Amino acid sequence: MSEVTVHMSVNGTARRGRVEPRKTLADFLREDCVATSVHLACEHGVCGACTVIVDGVASRSCLMFAVQADGASITTAEGLANPDGSLGIVQDAFRQCHGLQCGFCTPGFVVSVTAFLQENADPSLEEIREGIAGNLCRCTGYQGIIKAVQHAAATMAGTPTAMTTSTEGN
Amino acid sequence: MAQAHVPMADKHRDRAPLFEGTAARFVGQKVLRKEDPRLVTGHGQYVDDIVLPGMVHAAFLRSNVAKGRITKLDTSPALALDGVIAVYTHADLRYVPGTIVATMMQAMGGAACPENLLATDDVRFVGDCIAVVVAESRYIAEDALELIDLVVVAETPVVNLEEALTDTHIVHKELGTNITGTIDIPRDPHIEGLLTESAHVVTATFNQARQTNSPMETRGIVASWDRFRGELQLHMSNQNPHEMRRRAADLLAVDESKVHVAQQDVGGGFGQKMFMPREEAVIVLLSREVGRPLKWIEDRRENLMASNHARRDRATVTFALDADKKIVAGYVDINEDAGAYPFGGAGAGAMAGMLLQGPYKLQRTAFKSYAVFTNTCGRAAYRGPWQFESVIREQMVEHVARRIGIDPVELRRRNVIQWEDLPWTTPMQVMVYDNMSPAETLDQAVEMIGYEAFRAEQKRAFEEEGRLLGIGFSLYIEPSAQNMGALATEGATVQISGTGKVDVFMGTGSHGQSIETTMAQIVAEELGVHVDDVEVHQGDSNTPFGGGTGGSRTASIVSGAGRAAAIQVRQKVFQIAAHLLEANPDDLEIDSSVISVKGTPAGKTVTLAQVSHTALYATEGLPPGMETGLEATARHRQEAVTWSNACHVCTVEINRNTGAVSFARYIVSEDCGLMINPMVVEGQVAGGVVQGIAGVLYEDFRYDADGNPLTTTFMDYLLPTAAEVPIIEHGHIETPSNTPGGYKGMGEGGAIGAPPCVFNAVADALWLLGVEVFDHPLGPNEILDALATAG
Amino acid sequence: MKPAPFEYHAPETIADAVGLLAQHGDDAKPLAGGQSLVPLLSLRLTRFDHLVDLNKIGALSGISRDNGHVVIGAMTRHRAVELDPSIATSVPMLAAAMPWIGHFQIRNRGTIGGSIAHADPAAELPAVAAALDAELEITSKSGVRRVAAADFFQGTFMTAIDTGELLTAARFPVWGKGSGFAFTEFARRSGDFAIAGVGVGLEATGGKITRAAIAFMGMGPVPVRATDAEKALLGVSIASLDAAAVARVAVGATDPTGDVHASAANRTKIATHLAEQALTRAASNAAANA
Ligand SMILES: Cc1cc2nc3c(=O)[nH]c(=O)nc-3n(C[C@H](O)[C@H](O)[C@H](O)COP(=O)(O)OP(=O)(O)OC[C@H]3O[C@@H](n4cnc5c(N)ncnc54)[C@H](O)[C@@H]3O)c2cc1C
Ligand code: FES
């Protein structure tokens, strides 16, 4: 089938590529835009590992075709770090709360949680559990992830929870 | 959140001294993970992120019938498609039998099933590999699969354990029977007498449901064969780089030194990626034929239906108790479903039989175990491969308690091994328990959950409101960090650069275990440097040989090697520093990379960087005759397994209208010896617990009567989400082991303890209505069926 | 797991879209949110030579009022309906059903039209459309027709939409004062398609029920209206409604099948319970709205 040219802004960088219409947005981001934070753990919409923000809306990139995102502005987990490379609030919360082990699900969670907290800045425990139910993790049992969402919400509100960190040793 | 912590160090005997001459800054602390910055920002590097010049993509043609004869296989239409490079079938593989059998298994007596990497003239399960397309992209490769002209004449498959046992239809015609790996430890007359004449004799049959590991990252491999150098470079999602190197070398009949295996990040495995599976072996073989880097990334449907399955077990168990309700004998008959092509770790029944006694003072046990082949996906290790022992025993303990009318906690207390009983030799004389605390974890769990109060509330809620609350326990011990074969050894190289920074090389294959952090903690501690100054390099075959990451072996075995190498390096650091400071090496100490004479706070110091600079750049400053450099390789040999243990307890409620189970609380009181990093310990426990819960309440890989898999997407194979899981509370008891550092294994325990715990809680709730259950899973459908049998 | 090749079309008007659908006939398929279609394409369970992407057709999105109906454009996202405060007052059953659909990321892309056109027997919106006697607006080159929900859902994944036709809007009637609604379901995990679900609407005047609607999902190939139970409810005092008894009658209208998650008998049990819950809640909402 004939290829088409697509343009999009990925984490603020203009990207252009020629794609077959069937190429998913996820594959385009991974292969043509060096956004390998976009992970494919199911390719049928259930696991959330491929979640990215498309024009402000958290979406499964495995369920969109790259052609559909022509002209769009995309943010992936790479784009959620601070410009100086330091961790964004949600990313740091995952680290502080041991919200990851193998890390494969993590970029999708970071994107989903960022979007979730934008709509609900002060979620209850139950709201958090429902809010992140669209992302699967096989390693953590979600314990650290739930804490990370609480921690990120508190940090954004300026009242960080007392997560003890002792990288400095005692 | 409740947390309890009981150090048992004072009870311990014969423990090696910990951390001479360093400040114990990092070990035992919540040190944040060194892996995280790259992973949370999406800059990890998993196998699918590897892109090599000229790389091509493979896809497997798989059987869609469970058993059948291939009468036509014409690949030419696929080959004609633009972008297709080659299509391979069995005849194209230059495979030497025996070369994918896991090294560990070869040592134990070889393969149990035929090794058809690709189907020869028949297919044996839905998902069986028939042909491989190699194309310019995975898209094109999948297009080509549809063009292959394949005709399979279906035959009657063997779909379940019961059918397999009759041998009416045979899975592997070469073998003539479906039954394999029988181990029979018969009942001697004494046991026979106890099992027939004791005051209480109870028998029950339990089934466990079929599950699959489902790491979030599926399997994947990039193999590049360099025909001019005769070398293979493998990037591979795996847990065991040295095993993969060995298998790949054998497959290609080249020297091991001609194979390099590397991976940076691995997205989970849980046993699936410990040994060389069929598909990866095919890719290794074909990389030589293709002559371009060859990538295969498994998709989720393939992973669910054709990577590996586990847990489909059945057991009939008999316990005999005396008039005091002491368990005096046990016998179990265990069958496991091995599927068609099991690999690596199948054959867990014997271990389950040997561990039947668990943490109880059971003097006499015997068992029979065997596996059967079926026309289903092959079995392999899944976190706690023989956890069925705990399922059988702990479900049986509560079943017996119901039958003979005793509280299940009381029954456990009467039988559990106490500290004073250790060391304890098991009835079959093959294992010696020591340095464990089952009685203490039981007490801690009972206290944390508030057992008496729960029982009162359970009674009230049932009598006044008809609600079904339940509580379940499971108490287990786990021989972790095995002392057999390649699993008993591990090496580490510790090397200090001229700037005083530390590189550590280890043979592990971390896939989420935080090894880069915990092993850096150990080495930092021993060297007296900051953990940030230590980099652990692993996941690569250019490291000292090791048995891979699995079997809960890293904390005690790998750390043993890392610690030993670090101590050697530290000794040399002190010798050089002593020379520079004109002091006696025995008087020195090191803290935060500064070496000083003990007890002289204002005295002269020298930094590690100065010492290493001397060792590598200003070598004239070394003591006369001393070898240059600051590095050491050391190995650890595991003399005995470590005995980890834990008690799980949870409380649940059954919705009588929908059959749904919801958790009130979930507590794990665990003893993994001294904790290197409590944050990591709790993370490992929690992950395992949720996998265990899932096995009872959610996950159930199903086949229909024709052997067609019914749960091949994440829509139907139900991994729990954050909305379904309990908040897990932890209790810690630390009984140091005899290994250096006092650690015990703990990576698998959560997944071992949880299934019987959850099952027991549901069973306890159902018992309010006089209903008993015996089988996993306990989804809403099964629970509604059970409720329907209530009077 | 990659889709087979297709030709991609992105019309900007309804006319162009139906023109393309007419031109390519059965070889073409509309692509809405893609949350159901793309998994099927990737799993290669289905394939089309032409995909007609509706996402650029602005005229297909939006919520408006027309003659006692709330009219929702086919391409209106689930999330837009969920977050629109007017829906909670005008079509409360719809508002109650929305959060049950998948997860927020799915609802961000998934569309009202896509859900209804897809006609998954376990999906929420077909059941809501059936319960409320929604009208489905179908457009083709030859014009626009309206089909009652009762005639629209014809079988599992089968609807009254013909080759060359596009679902352009769904029209949900607004009920009057004294009405109350409830929607509930039971699924294995949060966000899953339900084992069973039910929507109930009751309207009462002077304390007596004057209008009743009960529709089940997951209980047959299409959404099932419990017409006998609805009739039996008419004239009954809303305060003394015997929800359990009505639920038992209602579920009699269904003919579920079993699958890996639940047998037919257990589906019926679950649905009976859900119907009782929903009837009770709808009655109390109606009473509160009197
Ligand atoms: C993880 C996950 C969980 C989900 N859970 C649920 C759930 O609990 N409940 C639920 O109801 N859904 C669920 N869904 C499906 C989701 O709601 C879909 O959005 C919906 O079913 C289809 O809407 P869509 O806009 O995505 O349509 P698409 O996927 O684009 O299309 C679906 C079908 O409808 C056709 N179609 C679409 N629009 C039109 C139109 N205007 N005219 C004619 N034909 C059209 C398409 O050709 C296609 O055949 C889930 C999906 C995922 C991935
Ligand atoms: S890969 Fe997109 S949701 Fe799983």
Ligand code: FES
């Ligand atoms: S951290 Fe491994 S899947 Fe979530």
